[in-house]
Amino acid sequence: MxxxxxxxxxxxxxxxxxxxxxxxxxxLSVHGISYTExxxxxxxxxxxxxxxxxxxxxxxxxxxxxxITRMLMPMQKMGLVQKDSSHRDARVSLVKLTLAGKSIFNDxxxxxxxxxxxxxxxxxxxxxxxxxxxxxxxxS
Amino acid sequence: MxxxxxxxxxxxxxxxxxxxxxxxxxxLSVHGISYTExxxxxxxxxxxxxxxxxxxxxxxxxxxxxxITRMLMPMQKMGLVQKDSSHRDARVSLVKLTLAGKSIFNDxxxxxxxxxxxxxxxxxxxxxxxxxxxxxxxxS
DNA sequence: GATATATACTTGCTCAATCAATTATATACA
DNA sequence: TGTATATAATTGATTGAGCAAGTATATATC
Numbered sequence: 001m002x003x004x005x006x007x008x009x010x011x012x013x014x015x016x017x018x019x020x021x022x023x024x025x026x027x028l029s030v031h032g033i034s035y036t037e038x039x040x041x042x043x044x045x046x047x048x049x050x051x052x053x054x055x056x057x058x059x060x061x062x063x064x065x066x067x068i069t070r071m072l073m074p075m076q077k078m079g080l081v082q083k084d085s086s087h088r089d090a091r092v093s094l095v096k097l098t099l100a101g102k103s104i105f106n107d108x109x110x111x112x113x114x115x116x117x118x119x120x121x122x123x124x125x126x127x128x129x130x131x132x133x134x135x136x137x138x139x140s
Numbered sequence: 141m142x143x144x145x146x147x148x149x150x151x152x153x154x155x156x157x158x159x160x161x162x163x164x165x166x167x168l169s170v171h172g173i174s175y176t177e178x179x180x181x182x183x184x185x186x187x188x189x190x191x192x193x194x195x196x197x198x199x200x201x202x203x204x205x206x207x208i209t210r211m212l213m214p215m216q217k218m219g220l221v222q223k224d225s226s227h228r229d230a231r232v233s234l235v236k237l238t239l240a241g242k243s244i245f246n247d248x249x250x251x252x253x254x255x256x257x258x259x260x261x262x263x264x265x266x267x268x269x270x271x272x273x274x275x276x277x278x279x280s
Numbered sequence: 281g282a283t284a285t286a287t288a289c290t291t292g293c294t295c296a297a298t299c300a301a302t303t304a305t306a307t308a309c310a
Numbered sequence: 311t312g313t314a315t316a317t318a319a320t321t322g323a324t325t326g327a328g329c330a331a332g333t334a335t336a337t338a339t340c
Contacts, residue, residue: 001249005265006256009272010160011179016275017157018202020150036326039151055288062158067327069290091288091335109141116146122280125145131274132149138156138271140262176296195318207297209320231305231318 020119027115031108036061037075038112040068041105044081044097051084051096080104160259167255171248176201177215178252180208181245184221184237191224191236220244 025035033041043060044052052060058068072095075081080101084094097105120128165175173181183200184192192200198208212235215221220241224234237245260268 004253004257005268005272006260007253009260009268009275010164010256011182012272012275013153014157014161014175015202016278017154019279021154024150034326035154042151053288062155063326064328065289066291066329070327089288089336093289113144113147116150117144120146120149120278122277123274127274127277128145128149131271132145132152134263134267134271134274135149135152135156137262137267138260139159174296193318203296204298205319206299206321210297229306229318233319 023119024112024115027111028108031104031111032078033080033104033108036063036071037080038105038108040071040075041080041097041101041108044095045102045105047096051094053086053092053094057095075101163259164252164255167251168248171244171251172218173220173244173248176203176211177220178245178248180211180215181220181237181241181248184235185242185245187236191234193226193232193234195232197235215241 021035024038028035028038039061040057043057044050054068054072055065057063058065061068063071072081076083079098081095082098084096086092086094123131161175164178168175168178179201180197183197184190194208194212195205197203198205201208203211212221216223219238221235222238224236226232226234263271
């Protein structure tokens with residue numbers, strides 16, 4: 001049986017992504033954080049008011065609510081993030097980067113960008129743009 | 141700080157893949173198997189002599205050796221795969237699909253192909269080919 | 281205002297996967 | 311031949327994540 005194009009695409013795609021994350025994880029471990037933790041910090045860093053609610057964070061990072069709770073526990077213990085409560089809604093717990101967190105994120109970001117550049121160095125800029133555009137297209 | 145193209149690419153790429161796997165997992169659960177179990181069966185199905193060594197399987201699927209051992213245990217219990225020993229090398233344990241395993245794989249494959257087609261339906265065939273080619277290029 | 285429903289988060293339990301250590305066997309070489 | 315090293319697989323301990331259930335608070339409706 002010949003394998004359909006779409007399946008071949010998904011399988012190769014998945015394989016590549018697994019490889020990417022492993023490489024990035026290895027690099028980030030120098031800073032003591034994982035890929036997912038990096039993504040958490042990345043979104044917190046870019047958020048307005050420098051803070052996000054847990055559900056928002058979960059949505060961005062692609063984790064469940066409980067996944068976020070568990071992920072943040074050690075990060076808080078390490079002093080990377082801190083909790084704040086919302087005075088608008090007593091249910092929500094806002095998360096933000098601490099100063100130490102920001103500093104570590106800045107360092108990690110350099111590693112991250114460096115690694116992604118290495119991972120995609122077999123592509124020209126134009127190809128990367130094309131590839132990104134096609135990736136975006138698949139979201140719809 | 142503007143985010144570099146390569147990093148944007150990797151992040152979007154990762155996000156998309158997570159989404160893909162979730163959708164496929166949901167579909168495959170009808171057949172009682174996960175994405176990774178599907179991949180195991182997929183490689184076993186395509187292997188010559190219908191069997192693979194655990195290390196080979198691990199390499200293909202992108203798991204560690206122990207990951208494969210643990211993954212195969214329940215699959216064996218469910219009767220999807222069986223063990224064989226190699227007469228060339230007493231250390232190796234060959235894995236192959238059982239008849240039941242083949243049958244379930246065939247059903248699952250239909251679901252899988254159907255789902256991947258749905259996931260990529262926003263792309264023309266030509267775009268899919270382009271995308272696959274770019275993906276392959278990143279492996280080097 | 282009281283009751284029902286929805287939302288934000290946390291906790292207990294479970295599963296999948298990893299690493300490090302272990303066992304068994306194979307290969308290399310002094 | 312015997313000893314060191316390498317390889318295949320498994321096992322114990324740990325981690326990351328999910329789901330289902332629970333708690334606290336908010337909103338909607340009667």
